[in-house]
Amino acid sequence: MMRTTKLGIAGAALFLAIGVATPALATDYKAGDLTVVQPWARATPSGAKVGGAYLAITNNGKTADRLTGASIPEADHVEIHEMKMDGGVMKMRPLPNGIEIKPGQTVKLNPQGNHLMLMGLKAPLKQNEVVKGKLTFEKAGAVDVEFKINSIAAMSADSAPVDGTMKMDAMKMQKMDKTHTGH
Template sequence: MFAFRPAAPLFSALFLGLALAAPAVADPVHQGDLTLSDAYMRAMPPHAPVAGAYVTIANAGSAPDRLISASSPRAGQVRIDEMIMQGEVMKMRALPDGLPIPAGETVTLQPGGYHLMFLEVPQSFTEGDTVEATLVFERAGRVTLPFEVRARAATSAGHGAETGHSGH
């Protein structure tokens, strides 16, 4: 005699496995008056020595702050950069004095604008990796957060077509 057994446990296990395998967007990180969210970077082409990283920084305080430096054990150097238009040419430049985070405002590091540049990367970051970096703020101090490595075409929240320069 044939006995029918519902497949619900199989589907439950499959759903749980897919949920655990899906990349999770890290929870926002709070440091002083700052909230850092949506920290990500794009997967690097093989043998590329640099990568760009992006994050949204909200300052809920009544005083301005400033991102003054960044570092990562996965890069020889991490620099605060911005993309600017000079005539009809987009150029990248370092911000040696850091990046102001005005009181009560949000600053978004994103492709084609402000970003963190990971230099001297000995091993390419691949989709699915997590890369830790420590950001140092003038008032809020040091905060270490994970940057999710997304597809090369990733934009904020992991969706959409690539904008800005393709190397990072």
């Protein structure tokens, strides 16, 4: 019985240590009533001229705001994009008016939906690096953020894909790069 208790206490201590450390890993940024959570981007293959960046934005205020733009020094420009199914075909298009964040709403930019399209990359984004950037909101103004660069096939800020997925995603990124040339 004593041994079980010690293991239980040790396990609980480990759980608490992990729980305490987890918030420190998540980077949040404030812009007025908005909270930006875990900005991240995917690593890109050598020679790629486009990449994707993702994050979540929560509006804690009483009025709507709008993400109107973004920038990073590593790209010529950044576009806010929508990706959705249209007649059985996945289509991507820029959202020139940005994305509205209603009061009490959390908007998630992710690889399967709305995202930031990093256009005209000057060099590959490398896994485990951090890229400084700026987000611009209609009402809250500009906020400096840092994008953590995850693996080429990451599906979230914390994911770690397997090699086969990474190779397949690298081919998709190269194909997408050719599609966006001159965009």
